[in-house]
Amino acid sequence: MTEGTTNTTDENLFQLTNVNKRFTKGRESITIFDDLNMSIKKGEFLAIMGPSGSGKTTLLNMLGGVDQPTNGEVWFDGARIDKLSENGLAKWRAANIGFIFQFYNLMPMLSAARNVELPLLLTNLGKKRRKQSIDAALELVGLKDRAGHKPKEMSGGQQQRVAVARAIVSDPKMLLCDEPTGDLDRATADEILTMLQELNREYGKTIVMVTHDPEAAKYATKTVHLDKGEFVEKGSV
Amino acid sequence: MGDLYLIFKNITRKKLRLTLTLFATFIAFMIYGVMTSFQSALDAGVELSADDRLVVVNKINFTQPLPIAYVNRIKPIEGVAGTSHLSWFGGYYQEPQNFMPMFAVEQDTLLEVYNEIVIPEEQKQAWLQNRQGLLVGEKAAQNFGWKVGDRVPVSSNIYSRKSGGQTWDFDIEAIYKGSDPKFDTSGVYFHFKYFDEARTFGQNTIGFIAVRTTDSKLNEQVIAAIDDQFANSPFETETVPEKAFNKAFIEQIGNIGLIITFVVLAAFFIILVIVGNSMALAIRERTNEIAVMKTLGFKSGRIFIMVLGESLLISFMGGGLGLLIASGLTAGISENIPQLPPLIIDQPIVLESIGFMLLLGLVTGIIPAISALRLNIVTALSR
Numbered sequence: 269m270t271e272g273t274t275n276t277t278d279e280n281l282f283q284l285t286n287v288n289k290r291f292t293k294g295r296e297s298i299t300i301f302d303d304l305n306m307s308i309k310k311g312e313f314l315a316i317m318g319p320s321g322s323g324k325t326t327l328l329n330m331l332g333g334v335d336q337p338t339n340g341e342v343w344f345d346g347a348r349i350d351k352l353s354e355n356g357l358a359k360w361r362a363a364n365i366g367f368i369f370q371f372y373n374l375m376p377m378l379s380a381a382r383n384v385e386l387p388l389l390l391t392n393l394g395k396k397r398r399k400q401s402i403d404a405a406l407e408l409v410g411l412k413d414r415a416g417h418k419p420k421e422m423s424g425g426q427q428q429r430v431a432v433a434r435a436i437v438s439d440p441k442m443l444l445c446d447e448p449t450g451d452l453d454r455a456t457a458d459e460i461l462t463m464l465q466e467l468n469r470e471y472g473k474t475i476v477m478v479t480h481d482p483e484a485a486k487y488a489t490k491t492v493h494l495d496k497g498e499f500v501e502k503g504s505v
Numbered sequence: 506m507g508d509l510y511l512i513f514k515n516i517t518r519k520k521l522r523l524t525l526t527l528f529a530t531f532i533a534f535m536i537y538g539v540m541t542s543f544q545s546a547l548d549a550g551v552e553l554s555a556d557d558r559l560v561v562v563n564k565i566n567f568t569q570p571l572p573i574a575y576v577n578r579i580k581p582i583e584g585v586a587g588t589s590h591l592s593w594f595g596g597y598y599q600e601p602q603n604f605m606p607m608f609a610v611e612q613d614t615l616l617e618v619y620n621e622i623v624i625p626e627e628q629k630q631a632w633l634q635n636r637q638g639l640l641v642g643e644k645a646a647q648n649f650g651w652k653v654g655d656r657v658p659v660s661s662n663i664y665s666r667k668s669g670g671q672t673w674d675f676d677i678e679a680i681y682k683g684s685d686p687k688f689d690t691s692g693v694y695f696h697f698k699y700f701d702e703a704r705t706f707g708q709n710t711i712g713f714i715a716v717r718t719t720d721s722k723l724n725e726q727v728i729a730a731i732d733d734q735f736a737n738s739p740f741e742t743e744t745v746p747e748k749a750f751n752k753a754f755i756e757q758i759g760n761i762g763l764i765i766t767f768v769v770l771a772a773f774f775i776i777l778v779i780v781g782n783s784m785a786l787a788i789r790e791r792t793n794e795i796a797v798m799k800t801l802g803f804k805s806g807r808i809f810i811m812v813l814g815e816s817l818l819i820s821f822m823g824g825g826l827g828l829l830i831a832s833g834l835t836a837g838i839s840e841n842i843p844q845l846p847p848l849i850i851d852q853p854i855v856l857e858s859i860g861f862m863l864l865l866g867l868v869t870g871i872i873p874a875i876s877a878l879r880l881n882i883v884t885a886l887s888r
Contacts, residue, residue, distance in 0.1 A: 334800055334882040355804050362802025369886075373797040377518040385506050390802045
């Protein structure tokens with residue numbers, strides 16, 4: 269990751285240029301980011317750490333196109349996304365981003381396979397191709413035999429693995445993970461992180477992970493620390 | 506899996522809530538179906554009235570008689586195509602509660618003036634030739650278990666026979682149907698001559714005269730000509746179009762239409778509140794899930810349609826079931842309460858109901874759908 273650059277290169281998947289983010293709370297204006305610049309290289313596994321309120325999740329939301337900067341530019345793979353409409357962003361997210369949340373956020377009324385199928389409803393794939401993709405994704409996370417089970421019938425670790433399968437089923441370029449192991453015990457967390465590491469190493473997925481956990485950050489290829497909207501140090505693992 | 510599957514899974518996730526919501530919708534549409542079919546049956550008497558048929562009654566009120574001689578004085582009036590007279594008999598079978606709309610009629614002209622009465626030709630001839638013959642509506646025959654060939658005693662709560670007693674014997678010669686399924690076939694008709702010769706009082710008087718005009722455009726002219734002719738006589742007449750006469754007759758019972766409208770409106774208002782609240786609650790509980798779907802890339806418009814689809818599906822499931830049960834109920838009521846006109850859930854009622862289901866689904870779903878449409882992902886996920 270490089271700071272202070274506005275140049276897009278073939279190596280960069282993401283680039284944020286002079287990004288400002290401000291919220292208004294009552295009469296008070298709160299600045300989260302002030303002229304933030306960053307880029308994320310293709311194939312990177314980046315861990316973002318920092319205390320609560322440092323702007324980690326806001327940054328992740330802007331990268332995922334669910335939140336927009338107040339000013340500045342957000343580029344993804346050579347295309348500017350901060351000017352896209354709501355529908356344009358939805359389409360972009362469906363095609364490029366896989367999301368993994370802290371609390372899994374699976375649909376409770378759907379089986380694991382149906383949960384994994386959700387992103388495929390946004391594609392033009394036929395039933396047969398969808399089934400193949402679901403099977404492959406569940407196989408990859410080791411849950412093919414639990415395809416028919418609903419979330420409440422699975423452990424936290426299994427639910428998060430379903431969430432990982434859902435995130436990768438449409439083969440996105442990038443995975444955005446918000447505290448993916450925050451609700452799991454150490455051993456299960458390690459399983460999930462190993463899986464993410466494999467996805468990064470073997471399948472070339474670019475991953476950005478927000479975490480409080482230094483142990484989790486060790487699985488990333490790079491770790492950055494955010495504090496009050498600024499990168500306070502950078503490093504690599 | 507498609508959007509319809511997701512809609513279905515969403516509405517069935519809380520079985521008790523769905524059951525109660527469906528039950529409330531079901532009750533509302535069942536009430537609507539039964540009440541509307543009742544109103545439709547009452548209105549059918551008005552709707553099916555011929556535009557070119559007039560009713561001549563005694564101006565004092567329609568229970569007062571008219572001289573039979575009036576019939577021949579009306580026939581030559583310009584614009585009159587035909588006449589027939591009818592007299593209320595007050596008939597009942599065996600027990601007073603088994604009453605029937607029974608008339609002594611001018612048998613030769615009845616079927617010309619009331620061409621909605623459909624009889625097999627053979628039966629028609631048999632009825633015309635037998636002065637004690639009875640022409641029975643299909644519904645009346647069904648109610649009393651009568652068939653052609655039966656000899657039945659019918660009592661009158663008005664007329665006694667000269668030979669003594671109030672029971673009159675008749676031969677059932679014909680059973681008629683209506684040219685329209687809504688036509689009331691609970692009526693019973695017999696020869697006026699038999700009636701007039703046998704009754705103890707009221708000879709040569711009749712109840713009312715039905716007049717068919719050559720063109721409904723001439724109605725006003727014919728009405729004026731008839732009433733002018735009998736003005737200042739001991740039996741002044743009031744001539745009205747049959748439609749108006751039937752409407753006034755029904756309104757004597759009370760403003761049934763208004764009562765039905767109030768009942769139906771109350772039912773729909775309650776259901777609107779129940780289903781609307783249930784939908785709003787269901788969507789509020791799923792705020793996080795909707796935000797996740799949006800995050801995955803589902804467009805707001807698609808989610809809007811899915812939420813609206815949920816309320817529409819509930820409305821159509823409950824409403825359809827309610828209408829189906831109402832259909833069974835009305836059939837049962839018609840069969841077991843012969844005094845009522847035939848209750849039918851016909852195509853207009855079904856189409857109206859579908860319209861109401863659509864409206865109910867849209868009204869109850871629109872606010873939750875708009876909430877889902879406007880839902881901000883960041884705000885929703887941070888809750």
